[in-house]
Amino acid sequence: MNAPAANTDIASAVAEAQARFSAANPNSQAQLEQAAKVLPGGNTRTVLFYPPFPLTITKGEGCHLWDLDGHQYIDFLGEYTAGLYGHSNPTIRAAIDRALDNGIVMGGQNQAEAGLAGAIVDRFPTIERVRFTNSGTEANLMAVSAARAFTNRPGVMVMSGGYHGSVFYFAPGGSPLNAPFPYVMGSYNDVEGCCALIREQGADLACVIVEPMQGGGGCIQGRPDFLAMLREETKNSGALLIFDEVMTSRLGPGGLQALTGVMPDLTSLGKYVGGGMSFGAFGGRADIIDRFDPSRSDAWPHAGTFNNNVLTMNAGLAGLSQVYTAAVAESFNARGDVLRQALNALADKHGVEMQFTGRGSMMAVHFRRGDICNVEDVLAGRNELRPLLHMDLVAQGIYPAARGMFTLSLAHTEASFAALEAAMDEFIVSRRSLLGN
Numbered sequence: 001m002n003a004p005a006a007n008t009d010i011a012s013a014v015a016e017a018q019a020r021f022s023a024a025n026p027n028s029q030a031q032l033e034q035a036a037k038v039l040p041g042g043n044t045r046t047v048l049f050y051p052p053f054p055l056t057i058t059k060g061e062g063c064h065l066w067d068l069d070g071h072q073y074i075d076f077l078g079e080y081t082a083g084l085y086g087h088s089n090p091t092i093r094a095a096i097d098r099a100l101d102n103g104i105v106m107g108g109q110n111q112a113e114a115g116l117a118g119a120i121v122d123r124f125p126t127i128e129r130v131r132f133t134n135s136g137t138e139a140n141l142m143a144v145s146a147a148r149a150f151t152n153r154p155g156v157m158v159m160s161g162g163y164h165g166s167v168f169y170f171a172p173g174g175s176p177l178n179a180p181f182p183y184v185m186g187s188y189n190d191v192e193g194c195c196a197l198i199r200e201q202g203a204d205l206a207c208v209i210v211e212p213m214q215g216g217g218g219c220i221q222g223r224p225d226f227l228a229m230l231r232e233e234t235k236n237s238g239a240l241l242i243f244d245e246v247m248t249s250r251l252g253p254g255g256l257q258a259l260t261g262v263m264p265d266l267t268s269l270g271k272y273v274g275g276g277m278s279f280g281a282f283g284g285r286a287d288i289i290d291r292f293d294p295s296r297s298d299a300w301p302h303a304g305t306f307n308n309n310v311l312t313m314n315a316g317l318a319g320l321s322q323v324y325t326a327a328v329a330e331s332f333n334a335r336g337d338v339l340r341q342a343l344n345a346l347a348d349k350h351g352v353e354m355q356f357t358g359r360g361s362m363m364a365v366h367f368r369r370g371d372i373c374n375v376e377d378v379l380a381g382r383n384e385l386r387p388l389l390h391m392d393l394v395a396q397g398i399y400p401a402a403r404g405m406f407t408l409s410l411a412h413t414e415a416s417f418a419a420l421e422a423a424m425d426e427f428i429v430s431r432r433s434l435l436g437n
């Protein structure tokens, strides 16, 4: 695939790549048009939309996906980290089958919920007690609300570029739909600025919620001194520190908290921890989470019809206890580090303005050199190249997140990684003139 000579600028290269995509995917396009009669824009999940139209996925197996026009892809989107187990892990599948055999919606407590809670408490160093929800968004709503009730304070500090769910969207521009808390916005990795903000807020601040590595924002690692400062200052101010580990908990056996050594008061989880079923959880210090003990006279209420649904509880338990063991978490993320280094070496070899940030099994591409410490650094990149990379990778049978995020699954083999490297090499060579030096 060589870039046609007509592609003298990025906009025309993107237009040409999108035209090629449209021609190759008439069935997906027709499906979207049909869906648009009843779903706004044919969509019920904003993150999955990209121009000219998203592919309709019909099947997944191992690390592969197929679309409605019959193309096969290697899945590097990995359901934005929820797809850690791949599409057909036999242990997960057997756990779901067993659960289905015994009934689905039974309106009672079940054995698997305590099993999964036990596996989580054993795993993540600061989680002494845990409650389940149905999504990461809901887990964060509950964690922030619990922090406000526990401290009897209103304020919620967030970081620009952070994402904690569809009502906690702090990318530039924000969202009119955000949960109506009084927010204070810090700049990620800004030690001095965020320290001053926490001190300024004083007794008004209930919590700081932060991703120890910003995932959706571009796989931006939280610097150790930044995370340590947040710990120290929240402690001094009487506010709670909440780590959103919905994505990052996969990065090591005890999540990113264990790897950084910075210990939050509360942690939210989601994604793969439910074995690929709908999932969220929040947990942490026993003195806080025990306020949900319904036998207490001062108990906080927290219902949720599907909080302990048997498919999630059984799939999650099988996943954490039998598949994503501590040893597997370590070797899996080490493979991701090697892949990220290989992709960066490729960009260096060709001398292009392109880099891959991240850690372990999560990475993101940026079209610029230099440190990427926060969303402002991300915005300084040549982000108009992202749709071109996306279209070109899809054309080569690679399925990444449109925004340039790559997430690994246990189903990936060395051949899957080699295919990604080869496709990236092809992209760089064929689009060389657009990529900068």
Ligand SMILES: Cc1ncc(COP(=O)(O)O)c(C=O)c1O
Pocket: 080, 134, 135, 136, 137, 138, 140, 163, 164, 165, 166, 211, 215, 216, 244, 245, 246, 247, 270, 271, 279, 280
């Ligand atoms: C860091 C983080 N927190 C929370 C969420 C929200 O999780 P969910 O999509 O399950 O509501 C996401 C989703 O991508 C996320 O990346």
